[in-house]
Amino acid sequence: xxYRHDCSIIPDGPKDVQTVLVGMQAQQHAGAxxxxxxxxxxxxxxxxxxxxxxxxxxxxxxxxxKALWDYRNGDMLLGDDNQTLYVxxxxxxxxxxxxxxxxxxxxxxxxxxxxxxxxxxxxxxxLRVECAKLPHRVKxxxxxxxxxxxxxxxxxxxxxxxxxxxxxxxxxxxxxxxESGLAKQAVAFLRDLTVDEHSARNLAxxxxxxxxxxxxxxxxxxxxxxxxxxxxxxxxxxxxxxGMAVSVDAQRLLGGRKGSGGFGTEQETGKxxxxxxxxxxxxxxxxxxxxxxxxxxxxxxxxxxxRIQENSVSFxxxxxxxxxxxxxxxxxxxxxxxxxxxxxxxxxxxxxxEFKPLLDFRAQHGVAPFLMASCMLWATDGDEPxxxxxxxxxxxLTQHEQWIVDRICEQGYAVSKDNPYRVSAGDHQNSVSxxxxxxxVKKLNGTVVRVLVVMDEQRFTPxxxxxxxxxxxxxxxxxxxxxxxxxxxxxxxxPLPSEIGFxxxxxxxxxxxxxxxxxKQLEDPNTLTTRRPHTPAYAxxxxxxxxxxxxxxxxTDGQPSGWDVLNLQTGPYGSPAFPRTYLVRTPSGGVHAYYxxxxxxxxxxxxxxxxxxxxxxxxxxxxxxxxGAGSHIDAGDYRVIxxxxxxxxxxxxxxxxxxxxxxxxxxxxxxxxxxxTPDARRVLNLLNGHGxxxxxxxxxxxxxxxxEGSRNQTLHDWAYGRLANHPDNRxxxxxxxxQRGHASGLKDDELRTIWQSILRHLTGGDA
Numbered sequence: 001x002x003y004r005h006d007c008s009i010i011p012d013g014p015k016d017v018q019t020v021l022v023g024m025q026a027q028q029h030a031g032a033x034x035x036x037x038x039x040x041x042x043x044x045x046x047x048x049x050x051x052x053x054x055x056x057x058x059x060x061x062x063x064x065x066k067a068l069w070d071y072r073n074g075d076m077l078l079g080d081d082n083q084t085l086y087v088x089x090x091x092x093x094x095x096x097x098x099x100x101x102x103x104x105x106x107x108x109x110x111x112x113x114x115x116x117x118x119x120x121x122x123x124x125x126x127l128r129v130e131c132a133k134l135p136h137r138v139k140x141x142x143x144x145x146x147x148x149x150x151x152x153x154x155x156x157x158x159x160x161x162x163x164x165x166x167x168x169x170x171x172x173x174x175x176x177x178x179e180s181g182l183a184k185q186a187v188a189f190l191r192d193l194t195v196d197e198h199s200a201r202n203l204a205x206x207x208x209x210x211x212x213x214x215x216x217x218x219x220x221x222x223x224x225x226x227x228x229x230x231x232x233x234x235x236x237x238x239x240x241x242x243g244m245a246v247s248v249d250a251q252r253l254l255g256g257r258k259g260s261g262g263f264g265t266e267q268e269t270g271k272x273x274x275x276x277x278x279x280x281x282x283x284x285x286x287x288x289x290x291x292x293x294x295x296x297x298x299x300x301x302x303x304x305x306x307r308i309q310e311n312s313v314s315f316x317x318x319x320x321x322x323x324x325x326x327x328x329x330x331x332x333x334x335x336x337x338x339x340x341x342x343x344x345x346x347x348x349x350x351x352x353x354e355f356k357p358l359l360d361f362r363a364q365h366g367v368a369p370f371l372m373a374s375c376m377l378w379a380t381d382g383d384e385p386x387x388x389x390x391x392x393x394x395x396x397l398t399q400h401e402q403w404i405v406d407r408i409c410e411q412g413y414a415v416s417k418d419n420p421y422r423v424s425a426g427d428h429q430n431s432v433s434x435x436x437x438x439x440x441v442k443k444l445n446g447t448v449v450r451v452l453v454v455m456d457e458q459r460f461t462p463x464x465x466x467x468x469x470x471x472x473x474x475x476x477x478x479x480x481x482x483x484x485x486x487x488x489x490x491x492x493x494x495p496l497p498s499e500i501g502f503x504x505x506x507x508x509x510x511x512x513x514x515x516x517x518x519x520k521q522l523e524d525p526n527t528l529t530t531r532r533p534h535t536p537a538y539a540x541x542x543x544x545x546x547x548x549x550x551x552x553x554x555x556t557d558g559q560p561s562g563w564d565v566l567n568l569q570t571g572p573y574g575s576p577a578f579p580r581t582y583l584v585r586t587p588s589g590g591v592h593a594y595y596x597x598x599x600x601x602x603x604x605x606x607x608x609x610x611x612x613x614x615x616x617x618x619x620x621x622x623x624x625x626x627x628g629a630g631s632h633i634d635a636g637d638y639r640v641i642x643x644x645x646x647x648x649x650x651x652x653x654x655x656x657x658x659x660x661x662x663x664x665x666x667x668x669x670x671x672x673x674x675x676x677t678p679d680a681r682r683v684l685n686l687l688n689g690h691g692x693x694x695x696x697x698x699x700x701x702x703x704x705x706x707x708e709g710s711r712n713q714t715l716h717d718w719a720y721g722r723l724a725n726h727p728d729n730r731x732x733x734x735x736x737x738x739q740r741g742h743a744s745g746l747k748d749d750e751l752r753t754i755w756q757s758i759l760r761h762l763t764g765g766d767a
């Protein structure tokens with residue numbers, strides 16, 4: 001069958017193009033065979049007369065002839081940019097079946113294995129010119145048999161068969177109808193393989209990223225130990241698209257440990273030519289030094305690839321790089337890096353039999369449902385992946401890094417020069433980036449020094465959480481060994497504290513624990529305060545020389561209660577250090593302990609709330625009140641749980657504890673870390689009620705911003721509860737309301753309305 005085509009003449013172009021293009025022919029028999037084409041046919045390439053012996057020679061290298069044959073048969077096309085050459089894929093099973101996928105040609109020399117000595121670069125432009133005459137262009141998108149997904153003018157668009165663009169070839173073709181039901185099944189599997197919803201969605205996004213991201217920039221990190229299903233998913237890609245999903249060695253690809261590159265890197269880089277996905281299923285540690293090459297792969301910057309005995313080739317990588325690892329991936333802490341990396345936390349600890357449903361699903365449908373799920377997510381969730389997925393594990397910390405983490409968790413900073421585990425400057429910088437830290441100047445003991453503090457809390461959080469678990473385990477062990485249980489309620493008697501020697505006053509309280517105008521009632525000679533009011537709830541106001549220790553429950557799990565703190569830091573309840581006394585259990589589980597003050601504390605004890613972050617409040621000497629035993633409020637009942645013969649005096653240990661923790665006027669807060677071992681510091685930090693969270697170690701109320709939709713009500717309830725329980729701290733609570741409100745995006749007039757509403761409820765209009 002003859003073929004007629006007029007080839008263009010280009011400056012410095014190759015000769016005899018027309019002759020070979022129209023002269024090639026498929027043969028019935030391979031007697032004069034030159035090469036097999038994509039359909040397995042034997043193709044004869046014309047030769048020209050050679051030397052006097054009559055030996056015919058090639059017009060040009062056979063590789064260029066093969067390219068012409070692919071062009072002649074419609075298996076080579078241009079992309080939408082009219083610059084990039086694509087060639088159609090063929091299956092590798094021996095069936096010689098053309099596929100509905102097209103891969104980019106880095107260069108004709110690389111694609112068709114033209115030896116270095118026979119290479120002539122203008123051939124690439126010649127084929128671009130010829131392909132430009134054809135009506136079809138390869139679309140940079142993904143097409144199912146009934147629906148396609150493509151970016152049109154920057155927007156992701158769903159293309160249906162009636163659209164003329166649907167008839168064009170697409171870079172990824174899937175021989176399967178798009179079915180939303182299959183996509184949802186795939187999403188369910190991805191949720192099962194990951195630890196949280198955001199990881200699942202990031203993982204779903206990965207499959208169609210090479211053709212649906214608005215510009216090339218995303219690299220994926222699948223973090224987790226082996227046996228979590230990542231190989232099943234990546235294997236599905238490779239089985240479906242063996243030439244476009246390639247396995248690489250990340251260390252070689254990124255230039256070795258120091259990112260220095262070399263011939264080995266250029267060889268590995270060659271695997272990226274024409275690929276859409278490139279993955280390392282078990283990557284080693286990725287370091288800062290390797291970021292230059294990783295950035296080029298992520299953003300599609302020009303790379304150099306080289307194969308043995310072949311030409312080096314410059315190309316722009318299109319592959320989405322996927323790093324599957326349980327080792328650190330250390331990136332720079334720039335906003336560009338933050339945009340570039342998408343993290344997926346895989347769910348570890350799976351048994352092999354748990355993957356049978358997934359394997360059966362893959363065997364039946366291949367990778368198609370996961371591509372459907374990916375297209376669905378790109379279409380519905382937009383272009384931005386979730387950035388709050390955390391990777392990192394305490395087991396990947398070196399001794400050098402563990403020391404830094406411990407210091408930051410204990411005191412909020414680490415002094416690098418004090419680190420006993422010395423490493424090179426490069427390794428130290430990798431550790432700083434890995435942990436999300438930055439260097440700052442701090443004045444310590446009169447000397448200005450450089451310290452490390454947390455810059456990126458998301459990076460540091462996994463290591464902080466691990467430290468908190470360790471600290472909590474140490475605390476729980478200490479509590480289990482040393483803290484006696486809180487006594488059970490005494491049901492048959494509820495005496496007033498004044499009946500056993502505790503001098504105090506009594507005023508009415510409401511069902512929300514509020515005693516309105518209690519100070520005025522206390523000072524009014526016409527108001528009887530020596531007897532319990534005839535109301536469901538009442539307040540107890542200690543007289544001069546008397547105190548109530550209010551031991552609160554922790555606000556968050558894993559933190560100690562006030563009962564735990566006092567037992568561990570002063571001595572066990574019932575001992576001389578923590579004398580038995582009139583004890584009341586609150587509805588929340590807290591404890592009130594009634595004592596007489598020793599003379600050295602008369603007039604000096606502060607009416608403090610959570611001093612130094614410790615969950616112990618002080619109510620003393622007509623400065624504050626608690627709800628009395630026998631009271632009933634909305635939250636429950638106050639019940640007597642211990643009843644001594646007489647009210648004891650605070651022990652010397654309790655006095656020293658109050659002095660050392662900021663509850664006494666004129667006594668500076670002691671430094672409990674001065675002589676403490678690291679383990680003791682961790683427990684002390686937890687005992688002080690704020691945990692190993694860095695910061696200034698002072699604890700305090702929750703000041704985190706509140707999202708829209710619940711700001712006003714949440715702020716109202718938060719400030720109302722604090723003021724109801726701690727009316728003496730009114731000015732600070734008001735300041736905190738405005739500070740947290742501003743952080744949440746509210747204006748002063750809105751916050752003023754909230755505060756006035758709280759005052760109306762609590763004080764009857766006393767603003």
